[in-house]
Amino acid sequence: MTATLIDGKAFAAALRARLAEEVAGLAGRGLVPGLSVVLVGEDPASQVYVRSKERMAAEAGMVSIAHRLPAETAQDDLLALIRTLNAEPTVHGILVQLPLPAGLDAQAVVLAIDPAKDVDGLHPINAGNLASGVPALVPCTPSGCMMMLRDRLGDLSGANAVVVGRSNLMGKPMAQLLLAANCTVTVAHSRTRDLPAVCRSADILVAAVGRPRMIGADWIKPGATVIDVGINRLPPEPGADKGKLVGDVDFEAAKEVAGAITPVPGGVGPMTIACLLDNTVEAACRANGISRG
Ligand SMILES: Nc1nc(=O)c2c([nH]1)NC[C@@H]1CN(c3ccc(C(=O)N[C@@H](CCC(=O)O)C(=O)O)cc3)C=[N+]21
Numbered sequence: 001m002t003a004t005l006i007d008g009k010a011f012a013a014a015l016r017a018r019l020a021e022e023v024a025g026l027a028g029r030g031l032v033p034g035l036s037v038v039l040v041g042e043d044p045a046s047q048v049y050v051r052s053k054e055r056m057a058a059e060a061g062m063v064s065i066a067h068r069l070p071a072e073t074a075q076d077d078l079l080a081l082i083r084t085l086n087a088e089p090t091v092h093g094i095l096v097q098l099p100l101p102a103g104l105d106a107q108a109v110v111l112a113i114d115p116a117k118d119v120d121g122l123h124p125i126n127a128g129n130l131a132s133g134v135p136a137l138v139p140c141t142p143s144g145c146m147m148m149l150r151d152r153l154g155d156l157s158g159a160n161a162v163v164v165g166r167s168n169l170m171g172k173p174m175a176q177l178l179l180a181a182n183c184t185v186t187v188a189h190s191r192t193r194d195l196p197a198v199c200r201s202a203d204i205l206v207a208a209v210g211r212p213r214m215i216g217a218d219w220i221k222p223g224a225t226v227i228d229v230g231i232n233r234l235p236p237e238p239g240a241d242k243g244k245l246v247g248d249v250d251f252e253a254a255k256e257v258a259g260a261i262t263p264v265p266g267g268v269g270p271m272t273i274a275c276l277l278d279n280t281v282e283a284a285c286r287a288n289g290i291s292r293g
Contacts, residue, residue, distance in 0.1 A: 143279075
């Protein structure tokens with residue numbers, strides 16, 4: 001069996017095209033959605049993502065401003081920037097790129113963000129609303145995964161979904177969204193007993209552990225839908241300057257067993273950025289009392 005490829009890159013491009021139309025309509029009414037991305041330190045991978053977010057926001061007709069701060073930035077200075085962005089009416093979305101350099105308290109920074117501008121959906125108000133079934137700003141990566149699952153499977157009711165990974169940014173909100181879609185949800189992690197057997201019970205398998213190619217073919221139920229959230233850079237081959245980007249799933253092996261699978265790159269990553277733009281439009285509309293169609 002050879003799996004259907006879930007083309008996140010194409011899906012994201014279509015979503016961004018729809019957003020560009022919506023943004024053009026909003027701009028005609030004098031509202032230009034604005035996103036501020038805060039990047040502390042010089043992590044090269046983070047710099048690539050932040051540039052990509054800026055470019056795609058601009059292509060969708062939105063304003064995106066990156067704030068680049070040195071790794072030695074003091075906690076109070078970072079909090080002061082967040083407070084300035086909270087008070088700035090042209091900024092509708094604030095994203096602080098994680099992880100922060102050592103010495104900075106990410107929890108305190110997230111708490112300082114106005115929940116209405118928290119386009120990462122990390123503030124406890126948004127996380128709590130999601131868990132309570134109240135409309136919330138939902139973390140971008142899980143939203144992108146849900147869009148691809150709904151597109152592929154339609155109704156998810158009754159499906160056995162296994163999420164491997166329990167981070168606040170991905171595993172936990174993913175589990176909440178799957179639960180809200182009436183799946184039977186298992187959240188597995190590094191201490192789970194017999195992880196391969198747990199994964200093999202999944203009709204929907206979402207891998208978000210950050211271990212390159214950990215999930216092999218024999219961990220996958222034949223015909224399952226596999227969403228690979230991992231973005232792992234392998235060490236470069238001799239002579240190459242950049243290592244290969246791989247997921248948490250051994251794609252070449254898994255595609256012979258799964259019913260459908262997302263590739264890395266070109267799967268969840270591009271959807272994350274498109275959903276970030278969607279959240280920014282959502283925040284801008286809510287701030288201005290505009291209901292989206
Ligand atoms: N507060 C916060 N929110 C985030 O959402 C967040 C973060 N911090 N810190 C870093 C991670 C990483 N992340 C990615 C987004 C898009 C791609 C992406 O588009 N990847 C391309 C390939 C990019 C490449 O070639 O390097 C793809 O998968 O096709 C990757 C990674 C968001 N993150």
